[in-house]
């Protein structure tokens with residue numbers, strides 16, 4: 001009779017301890033998301049951070065509920081959607097929208113430029129917001145433009161997006177440069193000099209290896225998951241995970257349900273053409289009706305429902321895998337919220353849900369210190385290392 005009584009008591013005791021640790025962690029834990037794509041919605045739809053929305057994945061009320069301390073917002077202009085003449089104007093419009101929204105909400109968010117800023121802003125009870133650039137094509141092969149982006153607040157750049165550009169091969173396009181071209185290597189060195197983090201999400205394995213070879217500072221994969229668990233071109237092999245870890249970098253896990261689970265990916269990809277076409281048609285048919293975005297979202301919802309459901313457990317498995325393979329110092333979060341067409345895991349539908357991951361990691365047996373690393377401190381460490389590796393700003397001026 002004793003064991004029958006003791007077991008539930010033991011479980012109860014463990015659960016109670018876990019709840020206590022969860023509550024204590026949530027008091028001051030830094031939750032840092034390396035990749036969220038909201039600014040374009042502000043440009044296209046007048047999406048305001050201050051309002052709570054029943055759609056998309058990020059706004060201030062939900063960031064607060066999720067206790068999110070830091071977000072890197074992504075700026076992207078995909079070559080397949082915009083002619084080259086619009087890359088820079090569109091990127092600048094998104095950067096401006098980011099700064100405008102931050103300016104409208106000074107008691108809730110503040111723009112961070114350094115790791116110290118992130119710590120200070122988070123301690124002050126606000127969310128530190130930062131900028132990143134997704135796709136090296138956006139510098140228009142110009143180092144001066146790269147430097148100007150840095151001045152505007154951009155703190156990391158993804159070397160290539162879905163397409164191979166003039167100097168870096170993408171994982172989802174033809175390999176033209178065998179990784180990075182000579183100019184691509186120069187870009188990486190200039191990023192190091194500025195203290196802008198090199199991001200190797202989206203790029204080919206050879207581009208990752210070239211970037212690791214050239215970069216004097218640790219790199220990140222801002223929104224990539226594990227290929228061993230979901231074998232798709234956007235995810236990273238164990239060898240690449242280890243290589244990034246060996247150089248002190250961080251792989252921030254992408255939450256896209258189709259990047260976490262192969263079955264979901266197959267449905268997502270099979271439907272891609274019709275989904276994209278239907279969205280484009282809906283937007284064109286209903287222009288300039290502001291309700292056209294709602295109609296487009298309904299299309300995406302329908303395709304989301306057609307995908308096999310993927311849960312938080314699967315997301316935790318990717319985090320755990322990277323922690324096992326690359327090390328617990330080399331894994332973080334890069335949800336890709338607002339950039340994944342609503343293809344979110346069940347139970348992790350928006351930024352209000354991050355505490356679910358804290359609890360999940362504790363249940364998996366991670367120590368408080370390791371939970372802190374995974375949820376944000378690892379990314380903060382890479383920011384600091386990139387700042388330490390940079391040259392003082394005055395050196396940016398010609399002699």
Ligand SMILES: [Zn+2]
Pocket residue numbers: 134202223339
């Ligand atoms: Zn992306």
